[in-house]
Every structure is written in structure tokens, then in C-alpha cells.
Amino acid sequence: MKEKEMFKVNGLFGVILFLVFAGIVVFSFRQFILSENFLMLTVAIVFLLLTLLLVSGFTIIQPNSAKVFTLFGSYLGVIKQEGFWLSVPLTARTNVSLRVINFNSDKLKVNDLEGNPIEIAAVVVYKVFDSAKAVFDVEDYKEFVHTQSETGLRHIASQYPYDNFNNDYEISLRQHSDEVADELTKDLQNRLVLAGVEIIEARIMHLAYSSEIAHAMLQRQQAKAVLAARKVIVEGAVSMVKSAIDQLSTEGIVELDEEKKAQMVNNLMVALVSEKGSQPIINTGSIY
Known part of the structure; x- marks a missing residue:
């Protein structure tokens, strides 16, 4: 089923027709009472039915709304344009909101x-x-x-x-x-x-x-964050140790053999990576 435009005319035109039909009904019925002419009674009844049919064709479309029209089970079309309209009489209408x-x-x-x-x-x-x-x-x-x-x-x-x-x-x-x-x-x-x-x-x-695994997954996320932080700390400590040893060797402040370099690297890494504050040990030399 696809949307198609429904036949319609401006509702003001329908109001004019309604007034004309209503006038004919009143005039014909009055003539019947005065002259007892059954032809005028027939005209009055016919136009009265036409007036009722006309009234059933009026419809109002609100902004951002649509009406779907069916006639005795047959799909006729849709009116989406807001306003007052005259359409096919005796139709069933279904309102559909076009709003978000x-x-x-x-x-x-x-x-x-x-x-x-x-x-x-x-x-x-x-x-x-x-x-x-x-x-x-x-x-x-x-x-x-x-x-x-x-x-x-x-x-x-x-x-x-x-x-x-x-x-x-x-x-x-x-x-x-x-x-x-x-x-x-x-x-x-x-x-x-x-x-x-x-x-x-x-x-x-x-x-x-879910609640049954939320605690375990929180621990997993915390462990991942700790590992990531540790990685950054170790990379920074290695860079600092390398810079310290290179600077000592370049400026000739102290002569370090491989054993002393390894010991210095160990001490510096422990001091930089450890979560607790390190306790320095000062070597003052031998007293004898």
C-alpha cells in the first residue's frame, strides 16, 4: 500500500454549497406547506439528504498530521495539507501523526x-x-x-x-x-x-x-588501568636512568665499570619505580 493524494476542495466552497442546499430545503418545504405540492416536498427531502452528505465530507487537518480515507473498505487516499477541506462524503478517516x-x-x-x-x-x-x-x-x-x-x-x-x-x-x-x-x-x-x-x-x-559480573569486570578494568600506568612509569624510568648514566660518562664525573653501571641502574630503577619512598644509604668510606 502506497500513499496517494486524496481528492479535496477548499472547505469554504463546501460551506457555500451547504448554505445553498439548506436554502433550497427551507424554500421547498415552505412551498409545500403553502401549496401542498408534493413535488416541492420531494425536492426538500432530496436536498436535505444532499446537505447531510455534504456535511459528512467536511474534514480538518491539523499541522503535522494526516488523515487516511477509506470508503466502504476501499482505500481512497491521504490528506496531509493542513486546513479545512471538503472531500468524499461517507468516508472513514484514520488520523496519523507526522510529528517526531x-x-x-x-x-x-x-x-x-x-x-x-x-x-x-x-x-x-x-x-x-x-x-x-x-x-x-x-x-x-x-x-x-x-x-x-x-x-x-x-x-x-x-x-x-x-x-x-x-x-x-x-x-x-x-x-x-x-x-x-x-x-x-x-x-x-x-x-x-x-x-x-x-x-x-x-x-x-x-x-x-549485568550485576552478576559487574564486580569482576570492574576489577579487570582497574587492573588494566594499573598496568597501563606502570608501563608509562617504567618507560619514563628507563629514559631517566639512561640519561643519567650517559651524562655521568660524558662529563667524566665518575668512572663506572659494567658492574657499577648495573648496580646504579638497579638502584635508580628501584627508586623511580617503587610506589614507596626510597631510603638513601650514604657511603662515607672506611674508618680504618
Whole structure:
């Protein structure tokens, strides 16, 4: 089912017709009372029915709204232009909002690519672009959006790991939110085009490990941070030790053989890398 334009005329023209028909009804009925001419009664009844039919053809379209028209089960078309209109009488009308709708999914418990249980939720921003599809191709387009959004979110969550600890993957859910949002938007658009719905944006708004593994994963993240910090400290300490030994040798301050160099390197590394403050030992030489 595709959207098509419904026949309509300006509602003011319909008001003029209504006044004309109503005038004919009043005039004909009055003539019947005065002359008892049944022809005038027939004219009055006919135009009264026409007036009632005319009234049933009036419709008002609000801004950013549409109405889908059917006549005895047959699809006629859609009016999306706001205003007061006269259309086909005796039609059934279904209102469809064309406004942007914001939908927050429930928190879902799924497994990521590595099998870790996580909690995830998303916000989906969408609007209807084809009123006929939204009305006729699905039972309830809003419920359809909700169900398919959760299905698409589960699918995307299972395609990526929560975190990229070992740089084994190009994209992770936590570190690449923009890339994941783009993939989620594309996936939902493919699912919801059937209902005439356009996805404007889909983005993860909640992401966390499930409670049963959250503590263990927090320890893992802390350990990773500690290792990264240690690596920086060791690299800096090595650079400082090398600079100190080179400067001592270049300026001839002290002559160091390989054994003394090794001892100095050991002492400096311990002093620089150790978390606790080092206790210096001063060598004053022999007293004898």
C-alpha cells in the first residue's frame, strides 16, 4: 500500500454549497406547506439528504498530521495539507501523526560478542513518512516500532564486544558509541521501512555489565588501568636512568665499570619505580 493524494476542495466552497442546499430545503418545504405540492416536498427531502452528505465530507487537518480515507473498505487516499477541506462524503478517516516521536526502550539483558551478559537500552527518534503504510501494512505502527527496536538493539549488541580490552576488535559498544549508533540506525531503518517509518536517530542511552559480573569486570578494568600506568612509569624510568648514566660518562664525573653501571641502574630503577619512598644509604668510606 502506497500513499496517494486524496481528492479535496477548499472547505469554504463546501460551506457555500451547504448554505445553498439548506436554502433550497427551507424554500421547498415552505412551498409545500403553502401549496401542498408534493413535488416541492420531494425536492426538500432530496436536498436535505444532499446537505447531510455534504456535511459528512467536511474534514480538518491539523499541522503535522494526516488523515487516511477509506470508503466502504476501499482505500481512497491521504490528506496531509493542513486546513479545512471538503472531500468524499461517507468516508472513514484514520488520523496519523507526522510529528517526531521519541521512544525509550526498556533495559534489555543480552550477551555481547564475547558472551558477557550486559544491560543495554536505547533511545529511538522516528516519524511517519508514509501514512498509508503505517495504517494498512501493520496492525499498530507504534507497537511495531517498539518491538522491532528492541529486536534490532539485541541484534546490534550481540555483534560487538562491550569493551575492547586487547585490541582484538575494531569496534566496541563502550568505546565507539557513534559507530554503533550508525549501525543501529541502519538496522532499524531496514526493519521499519515496512511500516512507513523513518528513523531519524537511534543511540544507546544505557550500557552496563549485568550485576552478576559487574564486580569482576570492574576489577579487570582497574587492573588494566594499573598496568597501563606502570608501563608509562617504567618507560619514563628507563629514559631517566639512561640519561643519567650517559651524562655521568660524558662529563667524566665518575668512572663506572659494567658492574657499577648495573648496580646504579638497579638502584635508580628501584627508586623511580617503587610506589614507596626510597631510603638513601650514604657511603662515607672506611674508618680504618
